[in-house]
Amino acid sequence: MTDTYPCIASRLFEILGSGYIPLWIxxxxxxxxxxxxxxxxxxxxxxxxxxxxxxxxxxxVKYCSVRCAKRRSVE
Structure with a gap:
């Protein structure tokens, strides 16, 4: 059985061209x-x-979130 992709780079290009990014990348x-x-x-x-x-x-920017910005007046 022959591989339809002559090298890994061409396979990677085809995968990335479709918008899918593998987890290892x-x-x-x-x-x-x-x-x-x-x-x-x-x-x-x-x-x-x-x-x-x-x-x-x-x-x-002073606060990490809206929640902390709201809590600033309480504490």
Whole structure:
């Protein structure tokens, strides 16, 4: 039985071209998120990392979530 794909690269190209990303590739790319800036939430004292939606106002972001922002006045 002959393989219809002459090399792994052509098979990978076909898979990625369809929009499907294999889990082993996702895991290999996960290390890029380690270099994101972080802050400490003053309410829950947990570290939270930069997110794309905070790109324009990262300096003004103080709380990790809406829940912590609401709880700031209680504590």
């Amino acid at each position: 996702k895991n290999a790319m996960a290390h890029h998120k380690l270099n994101l800036p972080q802050k400490i939430c003053p309410v829950c004292l947990r570290a939270f990392a930069w997110r794309k939606k905070w790109e324009k106002n990262w300096e003004a």
